[in-house]
Amino acid sequence: MILEKTPPITITNDELYDRVKISVSGKNLKKVLIIPPDYTRLYSGAGVITAMYHEILTKSFGCQVDIMPALGTHVKMSRQEWESFFGKEIPYEKMIVHSWREDVCSVGTVPGEFVREVSEGLVTDDIPVMINRRITDRSYDLIISVGQVVPHEVAGMANYTKNILVGCGGEQIINASHMLGAFYGMERIMGKDFSPVRKVFDYAEEKFLKPLPIMYVLTVATGENGLTHLHGVYIGRSRALFERTVEKSREKNLIHLDRPIKKAVVYLDEKEFKSTWLGNKAIYRTRMAMADGGKLIVIAPGAQRFGEDAENDRLIRKYGYAGRKKVLELVKENPDLKQNLSVAAHLIHGSSDGRFEITYAARFLTKEEIEGVYFTHADFDETVKKYPPDLLKDGFNDVCGEEIFYISNPALGLWIYEEKPNEVY
DSSP, X not given: OEEEOOTTOOOOHHHHHHHHHHHHTXXXXXXXXXXXXXXXXXXXXXXXXXXXHHHHHHHTSOOEEEEOOBOTTSOOOOHHHHHHHHOSSSOGGGBOOOOTTTSEEEEEEEOHHHHHHHTTTSOOSOEEEEEEHHHHSSOOSEEEEEEEOOEETTTEEOOTTHHHHXXXXXXXXXXXXXXXXHHHOXXXXXXXXXXXXXXHHHHHIIIXXXXXXXXXXXXXXXXXXXXXXXXXXXXXXXXXXXXXXXXXXXXXXXXXXXXXEEEEEEEOOTTTOOBHHHHTHHHHTTTTTEEEEEEEEEEETXXXXXXXXXXXXXXXXXXXXXXXXXXXXXXXXXXXXXXXHXXXXXXXXXXXXXXXXXXXXXXXXXXXXXXXXXXXXXXXXXXXXXXXXXXXXXXXXXXXXXXXXXXXXXXXXXXXXXXXXXXXX
């Protein structure tokens, strides 16, 4: 079941509602679990879709509807965030909070031999697959996983089975998948299907998830002037459906440039980005377009911390964004980092490896905090005055005779410059 449009026409709410309704028509449903993304996918269209399913299932079917956001390691939504994402018709009290350390059970193990094969020998360990026990308890007639397919630094393309295996996953698969992606290399993964991590997810889908009553609702979205444009909605279960969504996302979310960026200014919406764990999308979504010796300025009015939980925050402050080579050494030398490989992967993702300078202008993080994790500090008020987000347009701008490239939301794209274009893209 597919619904897609191309600019300037985007999918209307009426069209979307009809498609959502059709997807559950004729089904005998009494109890349904909806798994939307967390607040970091505010502009995915998933909040509106979740609200539509909730209305249709409760009013037309009389269903019990549970909602469990795919948090992964992120913090739960506040009431304000919940209402901003889903509206006020779904009570905040209905939120089920996934705990990646406590609420999971084993469904199987991806063997090390398979991991070795898909990673070209870079990783050889078994990967235990643990997911939230609600998904496996067979009490639901239908599990609806809603989310956006967009370039991703770990899986290549976000969502589909990632929403279940990582968003509702346990510590082992979160750590292992993040480190597998980091070992293999972001530039080899982002914006592509069939990455080593995605192949691990495909193995788990085929061997462990197949009996579960999961239906995926996949979106392709872009943003402009603070608005979300929904270009495609794909509903079903098959991998072929995911591949259609990937194709559409690569058409809409990969931005090819005719020259490298010497100076980039990336704005992080304070409603969406409250940590560098989330905000470092500004780094890895632009690194394939940044010139060597260039400068990336991240304007982060909402960033208050580094990690999304206390332990991850502590580890980031302790080791910093030290670069791939140094982080791999730190993993070997320090048990606390070795036991938290998703943090180690995040530290790799958040570094330019010395290729370009990363400057953070944050309202709530101090100069000492920012420099302590190996970023450059810039005064927030001075930076916003020099590069006013409300006056800049996405793309190249002239600011007092200086060319800068502005990005209003790094979550909605992947920026690429290639001297010799790679046909894979």
